[in-house]
Amino acid sequence: MDTAMLSHIWKEVTTARMHIPDGFLSLPVALAFWVISAGLLAIAARRTQQQLGERQIPLMGVMAAFIFAAQMINFPVAGGTSGHLLGGVLAAIMLGPWAGMLVMACVIIVQGLLFQDGGLLVMGANIFNMGLLTAALGSLYHGLAGRQSKGVRLVVAGVLAWLSVIAGALFTALQLGFSGTSPFAIVVPAMLGVHVLIGIGEGLITMAALAFVMQVRPDLVSVEAVRAGGGRSWVVAGLLIALVVAVLSPIASADPDGLERVAIDMGFEEIAAAPPYEVLPDYVVPLLGETPVSTIAAGVLGVLVVAAVAIIVGRLLRQRAAIT
């Protein structure tokens, strides 16, 4: 393996782009997420059509190309790694939740279809993790911060962007676990651990991009524009979907391997053997435990925590803004 390949691997591992290739998800999991994603996409397409009409076609097309291209924009962090954008939260903030979902789905479809970045059969899962879920989280922005001061809005956007990467990673991990491709006890904490860090880049870029637009074209992100974009029902819908998926996918999973008991003699050293897992916090695994039930619970818990943090942060910030 040459250095180019190594650096490619390192880049893949240290970016938020968690495109699952074909073969890594079991058929039931892959199909279940195809169904969920297709359903959500159908709603998104209809709602965008209602909002934008015929203008939607060039707008969505160019915006999807924009997200694709924006994912190339990086900034050096340290040790040869760099921060990247995934873009789901940004898209949802700028374009509204439904249009954001549509745009993100198009990005992932094209990445899988034309560039083999993510598989075809597992595309439903990839669309869900990196597109629908992230855009749904982004839609929280309008409810939480739509009318707040500029600073509060930026912070909420940044936190949501950070959470979106974590949520995407969590679902990726859960899908891999349910498919029997990787033991829950390793893949969940490892993915979460890595993406808690990677998500920071997402948060920073999203904040700065939003700040730029606020400064240069304030009309695009004004309160009025925001009001047209989103509603509170979104918070509930997004959460519900996430929960349903977390509960249902193990049932859909026909592969019992995934629920296999994790070898007890497993330690952290072999995790450390693979570079990306170095950042794994020791305390996560004991918390998750070793049984399938607690793993499902962990998944559900993860979703709830992510959502709760989002809401609490938003509330706190709102109160602070009200005081000042």
Add this chain to the structure above:
Amino acid sequence: MPIVHEPVTSCEDSFGHPAPDVLALEVQGLHFTYPDGHVALRGISLQVRCGEKVALVGPNGAGKSTLLLHLNGLLNGGQGNIRVMGMPVIAPNLPLIRARVGLVFQNPDDQLFSPTVYEDVAFGPLHMGLPEEEVRRRVAYALTQVGMAQYADRLSYHLSMGEKKRVAIATVLSMHPDILVLDEPSAGLDPRARRGLINLLRALPITMLASTHDMLMVRDLFPRTVIMDEGRIVADGPTEELLEQRDLLEAHGLEKL
């Protein structure tokens, strides 16, 4: 730390006077092939002395932009040698080279990515880690040079094309480069803005290499012209003489005025 193979020279002698005998730029046998297999440069050799203003002309696809991108190491991997102020353009030198070669891109929108004019012009000095006082000084200097001093707080995004061009030039002037390299500086400007730009470039006391299709500008501004075609230099000499040679111009897709 940077590797510099030879003592760094400057276009000013130790008394701060221009030193016209120093080689600002030296390209030797440069070949370059794009990853898709397209051969863009087939052996370019070129020397530019301090203080010279040189035009680079030739049809679309001649390789002009490709050559310019090599001058501060944005493209590399081909054969041949490039030296800027005596420093070889190799990876370890790049951080220094980039302060010496100010590259101005064709579309100023690509170059102006900060919200305000000030931030755009300050990017280079800030990246060089200069102290804040010095950064301010340099921004003021650069904006004054291009006649945009009162624009510092404006949003770059809303400037007119001609104003953007000027700011784009200021963004590299603030790094105090020895050589200004411009890719199609007059493209997209109306006649008035174009005239203003030509006057500005004429007045700037700096070495200059500019690719362009604008033969009127070449005649008015550049004493020396290099003609490229298909990745080669096909002529190099005083502009006046070259512009007289109708056959030469026509063979390379250029027009006699």
Add this chain to the structure above:
Amino acid sequence: MPIVHEPVTSCEDSFGHPAPDVLALEVQGLHFTYPDGHVALRGISLQVRCGEKVALVGPNGAGKSTLLLHLNGLLNGGQGNIRVMGMPVIAPNLPLIRARVGLVFQNPDDQLFSPTVYEDVAFGPLHMGLPEEEVRRRVAYALTQVGMAQYADRLSYHLSMGEKKRVAIATVLSMHPDILVLDEPSAGLDPRARRGLINLLRALPITMLASTHDMLMVRDLFPRTVIMDEGRIVADGPTEELLEQRDLLEAHGLEKL
């Protein structure tokens, strides 16, 4: 169904011969203000006869593009009247108007939005509701007119700038327009491609109105010139005469050649 206030005329008489006395375009007292409050047009009146080739020049921001966008109803809401081949440009007439006025935008990348050249040129005829057979015929005709017949299956993205410009013109020629309206057709072309475009436009037997900064092209191609500045028409007459008036040109940011 379309409302047409007067009998539709055509630039060809009933025998298919050119009819130079018909008014192709008639603008009367056109005012326009952008939603942000910027006044772009302040009373434009202009008549173009069938077969005329008219240049529209003036500094950046004069309102040239704004005027052109009005001609097929992409902008409206201002005061004043516009008629195309006798038809008022009002909402119910737009589908007919848009087939009569072929608008070629400045940046061909904005105009060529389909994956392949063929699909782009077929877009207009298809959306006019023509039968497939006729669409194919028209695509072939339009591509032949601009000398790009063998490019039908190419991807638009991979074309050179000059080729893109030609295809952009073909995309409106396939609609058999009476008037070709071009926004800065020669921008971004190298001298050779520019020359090719000028020859192409000269050979097209069609009424033409083109905004441009390219005074060489104006001299070579357009017998009549209209000068705009700050939303007004400040001069209108034979190109030869206008190009002689140094004061007039300089007052409006143009250059005498």
Add this chain to the structure above:
Amino acid sequence: MLEGLLDRYLNRASFVHDLDPRVKVVNAFLFILSVVLLPDGAWIAYFLGWCAILAVALLARVGAGFVLRGSLVAFPFALVAITLVFTLPGRPLLTLQLGTWELSASDAGLVRFTSILARSWLSVQAAILLTATTRSPDLLHALRHLRVPGLLVTILSFMIRYLYVLVDETTRLLRARQARSAWSAQGKGGGSLFWRARVAGNMTGQLFLRSLERSDRIYNAMLARGFRSQFVTINPHMMRRRDWVAGGLGICVLLLLQFVAHFVS
């Protein structure tokens, strides 16, 4: 720089290139489906699947090397599954002593890990063959005629068209930033982490605004040519006999794979 990366289509004249894109899309998708359904350790079936890929690659004159090289993209993801080797219970094959911890690789784990890798690798190669032999407009036509919602396909076709334009724009932006990323002779430079992130965000925001304005201009260009809410296209593809035959043959191969996997080994 990115053009080679972006354009996966290989312009060759071959039987495979000439097939109706619908046949290729359906066959590629079914192939992946069938590969994913292969059980662990069905080595013969994996091998036969690979032979099928090779045969198509040769027929399409794209070369096995091209397909192989491209298929390495899925490789990093293998890291996710490698832990299976050490965590699945089974006969220990190899024991590593790492400090105080003992790692043992089990046979079952190794089989499962290798099987996942093999299936993924085969799937990626099928997808690469599809894009190497089908131009993106044809791919989109195929999707449209395979009843993918027309709106989505239209948006995708706009996206692909402007992908190239925006990737170029971004490349130029990145270059312009890089060109000014100098360091002082004292070895200072780079700016703070937050400043760098802010610059990246500014670039993103600027690209967004430019894209938004571009979409307006495109919409104008569509209106100017008579667009009225309905997108009209012509169907350039007709299923011919050989398309049906090729499609049928492909499906037979897939059935064979399943048969071999389940009954032979």
